[in-house]
Amino acid sequence: MEFGKVSTEQRLFRVQRRPWKVVLVSSWHSRLKNFLLGLLFVVVLSGCTSGSTRTRLATTTIPSPRLGEPSLQQTQLKGPESLPGPLTNSVSTWLAFSRWCVENGLGTPAILSSRPLRLATLTGLGEVVVEGGKPYMLLGGTAVFLAYPPRVVNSELLLNGLDLEKKLRPLACSRQNPQPIRTVVIDPGHGGRNHGATNVWDGSLEKDLTLDWAYRLAELLVMRGYRVFLTRTNDQDLSIAARVGYANSIHADLFISLHFNSVIPDQGQAGIETYCLTPQGLPSTLNRAFEDPMDSAYPNNAFDEWNLFWAFRIHRSLVTATGAPDRGVRYTRFMAVLRGQRCPAVLVEGGYLSNPTEARKISNPAYRQRLAAAIADAINQ
Structure with a gap:
């Protein structure tokens, strides 16, 4: 069944918030029918004149989890000890x-x-x-x-x-092994009123394409034994604070935010970009006219080395698997979904929806499956 299409025979699925797990609920047609008949009977007896409330099923196969909006306290530092040390002249x-x-x-x-x-x-x-x-x-x-x-x-x-210390040394000279990854949080970008970019090939929306990509990745990781959580599982408008707070509340080992790019009206740019948080003291590769305070340190800067490690590994796997143009591993501070993470975190731009050739590929479910498999292979390498 293609993403976003609901047949008359479709059953309802439910996601448990413990390790990402799909549970089939069968015979829901008859249960819903009995419930509605009972409700109608109660309304008639009570003489209620208020309008009825309809329950609308989501058009995706898995409705959203009950995510609580985190307080600001959940996304702030616990104390000064969480920050990296000050810059030194030696680097x-x-x-x-x-x-x-x-x-x-x-x-x-x-x-x-x-x-x-x-x-x-x-x-x-x-x-x-x-x-x-x-x-x-x-x-x-x-x-x-x-x-x-x-x-x-x-x-x-x-x-x-600082380029040598923060970028080349972690990749070329590190003798450490990465922390074992057991729990992965996948963040499908956008949702609800935040549509994201529009695919110039078929008019599909970034928010739907990222959700489909996230489901495919989640399924592959679960099959390989990982605990997987999604920040949203349907067309839900979710704040950045909620996404960050959710990942931190379950103590994720790795956070991956999925997006697609667009630079309308320019239709020439194409390729995959992978982002991680800019290390303290360095300018960002991308800031989109936002301030780029180089002296600032955020909770996720405590994971600079492993942010780069996973960004590089995932990016290399994506470019190799798809043959897409390599637009590089890049750094940014303005992406708030990365700043507050208390685990290694990356954001992937899986291609340009503004490029007709690449947009056509992204609209194909088989290509999105390839994107998902490439990330799963990088994690499980």
Whole structure:
């Protein structure tokens, strides 16, 4: 059955708030009929003249969970100890990339090109390629944006110290294993009156496409033994505070927010982008005219290293599985759904609904299944 279409034979499903689980409720037609007849009988006897209240079934197969609106207290820091430490001068300077690689056990980089100066060295995740003036590095062929384009000074390629500490080191030099993922919260973007973008190919709405994508991902993860929660399970208008509070209340190990992009009237841009929260002290890749206070630290900044780890792994899997243009792992502060998370958190833009070619792919359920499978594979890798 295609998403959003309800046949006359459809049964009602219910989601339990404990590990994401679907329970079939059979023979609901007869139960509803008996209930309505009983209600009519009571109304006639009581002589009630007030208008009747209709219960409308959601057009999706699973109605929304009973999510309580969290208080502001739930999304604020518990205390100063939750914040990362202050910035130090040791990571706010420009460092020679070659020397940094040698000092961190990566060996002397090879010179791929002198004009422009392009260096490469091997890491556990593949070859890292850095080029003077280019705003991103390539790691195993996957683009990861830098805060500052590398500089060339006296034939030496220099990188910002915070880029090296907050972006390259966690991916190329980390010896730690990620915390085991058992509980995943999936956040289908938008909902209710917040339609999100519109698909230029068929007029479908982002809020419906993200919900379908979330269901597909949830099913794959449950089949692999994960506990999965959705912030919304139907066409529900849900605040950012509620999404953040919900994930924190169940102590998620990983939070994934699903979206699709659009830049109407421009129909040329295409590709997948994956976002995580900008580390303290660095400018964001994207701010959309919002303020970008570099000195600010948010609860989710305590997970900078693992935010990047999961953003990179998920992004690489998505680009590989779909063949979509690689628009890179990027950083932002204005996405409030990431700032308050108390676990590793990423936001995925699964393609451009404003691009006719990509919009047509996204409208195909098989393509959304591929998007879901790519994320599930990255988590279960």
